[in-house]
Amino acid sequence: MALMVEGLRKSYGNLKVLDGVTFSVEKGEFVCLIGESGCGKTTILKIIAGLERPDEGSVEFKDVIRPGFVFQDDRLLPWKTVYGNILFALKAMGIEDGEVVRRIIDFVGLKGFENYYPKQLSGGMRQRVGIARALAVNPDLLLMDEPFASLDARTRERMQEELLRIVEGKTVVFVTHSIDEAVYLADKVVVLSRRPSKVVRIIEIEIEKPRDRNSEDFIEKRKEIYSALRFK
Ligand SMILES: Nc1ncnc2c1ncn2[C@@H]1O[C@H](COP(=O)(O)OP(=O)(O)OP(=O)(O)O)[C@@H](O)[C@H]1O
Ligand SMILES: [Mg+2]
Incomplete structure (x- = not known):
């Protein structure tokens, strides 16, 4: 086991969230x-990353030492280029290696865009820089907060396919609203209730990847998550 999240409770003032x-x-x-x-x-991802404290409960890591975070908003530094943004993240870890930066840029399909500024990129490209930045530090655990929410359907599907290739073998906690995205990506789906949230169901998905979105197994899992989400 990489990570155990247990009994998290959290309120912001009077607002009970978890x-x-x-x-x-x-x-x-x-x-x-x-x-x-x-x-x-x-909030759950932030607690796992140590950016927020729970009121109760715990997050226990087994072996994991270095998390990488891909934020809901891309949080790129607008005054730095693609190259500069990724190098900045590496420097924060005490590493300054241009070769690593170039390799990771190539890996996420942004070769040729090293010297572009975030405002000169499309939404999907910016998200890829965010993913590259998180991967650059070679995290043991990747925390991803709805990284594809703002993309059009086709680009989103392409990014999902690429993501599976990029993170193969890595431990990932990925937040999404999309049932389809969850069934495409996940080995396990944790279905949360409305606020204050609890886990209503945990659904394992054992379909081999890459998955066919139109297969019977796929559609069956989609239905299962749909009804779990409605049960509140
Ligand atoms: N720093 C904060 N201070 C006060 N309230 C907060 C804070 N962060 C989150 N909240 C509240 O906690 C609740 C849960 O927020 P959170 O961002 O975790 O939701 P979410 O599930 O990620 O939503 P979304 O899918 O829209 O991103 C919201 O009602 C929000 O207003
Ligand atoms: Mg959110």
């Missing part, structure tokens, strides 16, 4: 958290 969230993540597993807007998904 009401006992428990799930585990295996090493190398791709876990999707799904739940409606405002139920506390970002």
